Amino acid sequence: MISANEKEKVIDQAFRDSFATISQKGKRNFLFPKQPKGPLYNKRTLASIIYLIVFFSLPWIKINGEPMIMLNVLKRKFILFGQIFGPQDFFIFALAMITFVVFIILFTAVFGRIFCGWACPQTIFMEMVFRKIEYWIDGDFHKQQQLKAMPWNGFKIRKRIIKISVFYIVSFIIANYFMAYLISMDEVLRYVHDGIGAHASTFAALLLFTSVFFFVFYWFREQVCIVVCPYGRLQGVLLDKNSIVVAYDYVRGEPRGKVKSNDPEPKGDCIDCKACVRVCPTGIDIRNGTQLECVNCTACIDACDEIMESLDRPKQLIRYASENNIVKQEKLKVTGRIKAYSAVLLIILSVLVVMLGTRDSVDITILRTQGMIYQQLPGGYTSNLYSARMFNKTHRDILVELSIPESEGSIEIIGKQPLIEKENYSVITFLIKRKNETISKRKSNVMIEIRAEGKKIATQKTTFIGPIHS
Numbered sequence: 001m002i003s004a005n006e007k008e009k010v011i012d013q014a015f016r017d018s019f020a021t022i023s024q025k026g027k028r029n030f031l032f033p034k035q036p037k038g039p040l041y042n043k044r045t046l047a048s049i050i051y052l053i054v055f056f057s058l059p060w061i062k063i064n065g066e067p068m069i070m071l072n073v074l075k076r077k078f079i080l081f082g083q084i085f086g087p088q089d090f091f092i093f094a095l096a097m098i099t100f101v102v103f104i105i106l107f108t109a110v111f112g113r114i115f116c117g118w119a120c121p122q123t124i125f126m127e128m129v130f131r132k133i134e135y136w137i138d139g140d141f142h143k144q145q146q147l148k149a150m151p152w153n154g155f156k157i158r159k160r161i162i163k164i165s166v167f168y169i170v171s172f173i174i175a176n177y178f179m180a181y182l183i184s185m186d187e188v189l190r191y192v193h194d195g196i197g198a199h200a201s202t203f204a205a206l207l208l209f210t211s212v213f214f215f216v217f218y219w220f221r222e223q224v225c226i227v228v229c230p231y232g233r234l235q236g237v238l239l240d241k242n243s244i245v246v247a248y249d250y251v252r253g254e255p256r257g258k259v260k261s262n263d264p265e266p267k268g269d270c271i272d273c274k275a276c277v278r279v280c281p282t283g284i285d286i287r288n289g290t291q292l293e294c295v296n297c298t299a300c301i302d303a304c305d306e307i308m309e310s311l312d313r314p315k316q317l318i319r320y321a322s323e324n325n326i327v328k329q330e331k332l333k334v335t336g337r338i339k340a341y342s343a344v345l346l347i348i349l350s351v352l353v354v355m356l357g358t359r360d361s362v363d364i365t366i367l368r369t370q371g372m373i374y375q376q377l378p379g380g381y382t383s384n385l386y387s388a389r390m391f392n393k394t395h396r397d398i399l400v401e402l403s404i405p406e407s408e409g410s411i412e413i414i415g416k417q418p419l420i421e422k423e424n425y426s427v428i429t430f431l432i433k434r435k436n437e438t439i440s441k442r443k444s445n446v447m448i449e450i451r452a453e454g455k456k457i458a459t460q461k462t463t464f465i466g467p468i469h470s
């Protein structure tokens with residue numbers, strides 16, 4: 001027979017075996033969080049307004065006539081703050097990704113998941129755009145619950161039509177901007193000007209993006225953070241007892257419960273009102289400790305502060321704090337782990353800055369034409385055929401000159417002048433011609449110097465094949 005005390009402990013631990021968003025039958029428990037209010041929520045609203053202004057402004061900003069940011073995956077052309085990157089910049093891209101990951105690790109080790117609550121697009125759009133629209137159309141949580149429970153009638157149908165329409169329109173706007181980040185705002189405006197008929201496949205892609213956004217914000221919601229996003233799952237390894245997270249001060253709060261005059265022993269500050277649980281957009285009880293579902297939105301801090309204020313008790317029973325701060329009242333400590341991450345981050349950042357600073361304006365790959373060995377030319381010459389694939393990373397057309405030392409022969413361009421259009425690829429074909437008597441080896445190396453606008457921009461090594469004339 002299990003004692004009352006043991007039973008209480010079992011119930012206390014039940015949260016470990018279940019998700020707030022999945023019912024006992026394995027079905028989705030749709031959450032209806034109470035609308036948060038309080039100073040932190042106000043600050044988040046302000047931060048999200050700035051965030052949204054930046055998000056919706058960036059595609060309109062141009063540098064040298066080009067978008068400030070464009071991530072055209074299909075055309076393999078990327079522009080970041082006016083700098084053009086192509087597939088040849090893969091190393092820089094990989095290094096930038098590694099820098100970003102190390103930064104996230106360092107940031108998380110110190111500040112927990114502040115990024116999720118304050119800067120992640122999913123949280124910003126879900127909590128600060130769509131959730132606010134939902135409160136505006138359907139009302140606060142209890143009205144939403146009533147609406148869900150009521151049978152389908154004119155009122156419910158009208159509410160649903162309005163909500164679905166507004167959600168879909170906002171998703172459509174976001175999808176357009178998402179597309180502008182991919183192909184540039186100019187292209188999006190051109191498609192709009194040309195009409196749907198002229199770009200049916202692009203419009204279909206746009207509707208697909210819109211539907212995905214609609215699905216995520218209308219129905220999938222917090223599941224993105226709980227089930228899809230890998231970042232939450234990494235918390236177990238990234239956080240330690242010094243990391244600052246949204247935390248419940250169990251030292252001060254326990255034992256929890258309503259204060260009664262006949263209590264055998266004094267209670268903690270938590271009155272078990274569950275106000276913190278009601279506002280949580282992921283449905284968890286922060287008093288159970290740091291959990292992967294917690295996106296550090298701070299709604300529970302505001303909710304608990306309001307309760308503490310009404311009880312005339314000190315606020316911050318739930319607050320940004322580390323485990324060591326709660327238990328030992330320790331301030332933020334710079335641990336060995338933080339120092340090591342910082343050192344690695346600094347090294348990678350330095351390498352990245354050097355790579356960016358020494359980046360060529362033109363990327364060139366020279367290859368001897370496959371399947372051809374050499375051609376014997378009249379006048380005692382031998383030639384090899386080459387192709388040079390070039391990518392111009394600047395905002396102007398560049399005229400390129402190729403040359404080799406006179407003693408190694410000469411270069412003859414086939415076709416038009418090697419002018420590489422701005423932000424574009426160009427392939428030129430050329431011959432290297434050598435006097436037969438200067439060829440002493442069947443295969444020898446040739447260094448080709450590439451100059452643009454009178455400046456040497458690269459030297460490429462290739463090979464020359466010819467008959468041996470002794």
Ligand code: SF4
Nearest residue numbers: 280294295297298300
């Ligand atoms: S526990 Fe608090 S901070 Fe974490 S998601 Fe819920 S309301 Fe937000």
Ligand code: SF4
Nearest residue numbers: 270271273274276304
């Ligand atoms: S809001 Fe504060 S007092 Fe109420 S249950 Fe949560 S932690 Fe306890």
